[in-house]
Amino acid sequence: MENSNNTFLAAKAAIAAVCGAFTAAFGWLGWLVVAWAVCMVLDWLSGSAAAASRGEWSSAVARAGIWHKAGMLVVVVVAALTDAVLSIAVANLPGLGLTYSSLILPVVLVWYIFTELGSIAENAAEMGANVPEWLLKLLAAGKSAADKSAGGITVNTGKNADGSPMGHLEATQLDELKTEDLEQLAIDMGLTVQDGAKRADLIAQISAEPVKVPKDSKSQG
Secondary structure, three states: OHHHHHHHHHHHHHHHHHHHHHHHHHHHHHHHHHHHHHHHHHHHHHHHHHHHHOOOOOHHHHHHHHHHHHHHHHHHHHHHHHHHHHHHHHHHOOOOOOOOOOOHHHHHHHHHHHHHHHHHHHHHHHOOOOOOHHHHHHHHHHHHHHHHHOOOOOEEEEEOOOOOEEEEEOHHHHOOOOHHHHHHHHHHOOOOOOOOOOHHHHHHHHHHOOEOOOOOOOOOO
């Protein structure tokens, strides 16, 4: 019994030392990266399990999921490089008098983490688990908060024939939303959503709908 306690204490001390060293080296941003990596793995595993429970698992779909995660990794690397370039530029460009710390990467990581957590919860529901509605709403709110901190969905702006500003939501960013989020967004925009509407149709419907743009917005493209 004493040997077991000693082993447990030694393992606990080793884990604490590793965590402390990791925190000292990478700080809270490092733990965000770890959380995102864990969420990606859990999402892929739970998605595969959900597909298997429906008898729909296939190696092709599983490989597609891996490629999707690889694409996310590329986006995170781009965010990290953007932070690094901005930090170097602000520090070395004369006359600015500004300071810059990592901003883009944490927002991207938090957005991805909430996206993955929402997907994991949905996978659990497909496997037969009862998922609290408030949990899904909380995860959606977290993702929305990350969106707002980075400016939200891009609006492509232009002008009507009379010169007044007009805009449309970016379809590529709408594609990142889940089907139920697209349906809710369409309803919030006053659009008619048909029962069983396809995801692609929802994106096309939303991106084609003009949205109000402040008069001082600049046209893109």
